[in-house]
Amino acid sequence: MSNTKDADCSYQSLPATKLIHSVRSSQNYAGCVNNPLFATSTIVFDSFESFVKADNDKEISPDKIYYGRYGSKTNTDCQELIAKIYDCDFAKLTSNGHSASVIAILAFVKSGDEVLINDNAYYPTRHLVKELEERFGIKAKIYNPFDIEAIKAMVSDKTKVVFVENPGSLTFETCDILEISKAVKAKNPQTRVIADNTFATPLHHNPLKFGADVAVDSATKFFLGLSEYMCGSIAYNKHDALAIEQSFRLFAPMASPVAAHACLKGLRSLGARLKAHTDTFNYVVPKIASHPRVKQVIHPSINSTMGHENYKKYFSGAASIFSLSLNRLYNDAELAGFFNSLKFFGLGYSYGGYESLAIPFPKSLQSIRTCGMPAFTQTSNIRIYLGLEDKQDLLNDLLNALDNGLTD
Numbered sequence: 001m002s003n004t005k006d007a008d009c010s011y012q013s014l015p016a017t018k019l020i021h022s023v024r025s026s027q028n029y030a031g032c033v034n035n036p037l038f039a040t041s042t043i044v045f046d047s048f049e050s051f052v053k054a055d056n057d058k059e060i061s062p063d064k065i066y067y068g069r070y071g072s073k074t075n076t077d078c079q080e081l082i083a084k085i086y087d088c089d090f091a092k093l094t095s096n097g098h099s100a101s102v103i104a105i106l107a108f109v110k111s112g113d114e115v116l117i118n119d120n121a122y123y124p125t126r127h128l129v130k131e132l133e134e135r136f137g138i139k140a141k142i143y144n145p146f147d148i149e150a151i152k153a154m155v156s157d158k159t160k161v162v163f164v165e166n167p168g169s170l171t172f173e174t175c176d177i178l179e180i181s182k183a184v185k186a187k188n189p190q191t192r193v194i195a196d197n198t199f200a201t202p203l204h205h206n207p208l209k210f211g212a213d214v215a216v217d218s219a220t221k222f223f224l225g226l227s228e229y230m231c232g233s234i235a236y237n238k239h240d241a242l243a244i245e246q247s248f249r250l251f252a253p254m255a256s257p258v259a260a261h262a263c264l265k266g267l268r269s270l271g272a273r274l275k276a277h278t279d280t281f282n283y284v285v286p287k288i289a290s291h292p293r294v295k296q297v298i299h300p301s302i303n304s305t306m307g308h309e310n311y312k313k314y315f316s317g318a319a320s321i322f323s324l325s326l327n328r329l330y331n332d333a334e335l336a337g338f339f340n341s342l343k344f345f346g347l348g349y350s351y352g353g354y355e356s357l358a359i360p361f362p363k364s365l366q367s368i369r370t371c372g373m374p375a376f377t378q379t380s381n382i383r384i385y386l387g388l389e390d391k392q393d394l395l396n397d398l399l400n401a402l403d404n405g406l407t408d
């Protein structure tokens with residue numbers, strides 16, 4: 001039965017299976033296992049009446065295919081799968097993760113409104129504070145996600161969005177998303193809580209179940225898993241559909257159908273990839289954590305990492321991206337020894353692909369953070385992403401760089 005039809009996933013609670021068997025209609029496509037790639041600018045309608053209906057419905061039905069600028073059937077297939085896995089009404093694919101955050105925020109604000117963004121958010125998101133105010137007259141403030149009383153005090157009837165990336169970028173603190181949402185809604189029930197869930201993916205954490213209204217993901221990362229195309233996603237429910245659709249139509253940061261197709265195919269294997277990443281993390285990290293040149297491993301699953309208790313409460317797992325806090329400050333020439341001796345870790349941004357990566361923390365981190373989130377200034381720090389290579393090779397590579405790339 002499931003060879004050609006969308007399998008009935010309603011009885012299954014296990015998301016990895018849902019990701020494989022949902023939104024596949026092979027019977028419509030000559031038995032193809034994968035949904036075809038629909039690339040088009042024009043969508044033609046089979047009658048005047050259906051054209052007029054689509055025109056009327058275009059903003060209230062975000063999954064309507066109408067004109068190529070808003071996506072093709074490939075985009076809506078991928079969106080349907082993302083909505084299924086978030087267990088929400090809709091998802092929207094955008095051109096990259098950053099545009100997903102921007103479109104989601106701008107859906108709910110106009111000049112004179114306020115937005116709150118967490119201190120440890122991904123830098124381009126945090127930087128929106130300046131841009132929103134200077135360009136659009138939207139006051140944006142930075143908050144400490146661990147200070148619930150301060151958040152309460154900051155929320156007013158002007159506050160339309162509280163953005164929370166959880167865990168935070170680079171330093172991986174996990175905040176209490178439910179308590180933040182409760183505090184925000186108690187002060188202003190109209191405020192939307194938007195969660196950046198890129199690190200966890202909906203397989204490890206669903207912020208929509210813990211008070212958030214909207215979840216955004218950089219689908220570039222784990223969803224695609226290929227370090228190939230860029231894509232973002234916004235997951236949300238009916239009551240926010242019009243606002244998000246209007247914001248999307250205003251800026252039109254459509255994911256190309258090629259990227260949507262890659263994302264759809266990538267999502268099929270997300271469950272298996274996350275398991276492999278976790279297995280590698282569990283093998284490699286304890287063995288490097290005790291290295292004399294490592295002071296601390298920073299990752300939500302490790303109890304010395306800030307907010308570990310929230311991780312245990314709200315997350316079912318974590319991927320293989322973490323930071324190493326070294327035993328002291330190293331200068332650039334010394335750090336070059338570490339990075340240049342790595343064989344399997346590329347020096348480059350991003351994560352979630354098949355290949356391992358490593359980057360130093362930006363030197364400006366302390367000055368970027370203004371609300372007391374740690375910047376680990378007493379040590380040199382390196383963010384590491386463990387890809388899908390053999391875990392023993394990755395371990396050997398890191399141990400070699402720690403032993404021989406650095407000096408005392």
Ligand SMILES: Cc1ncc(COP(=O)(O)O)c(C=O)c1O
Binds near residue numbers: 097098169217230231
């Ligand atoms: C947590 C987080 N959110 C958003 C983004 C932006 O995603 P993209 O690079 O797809 O624009 C990134 C990228 O690194 C990220 O790490």
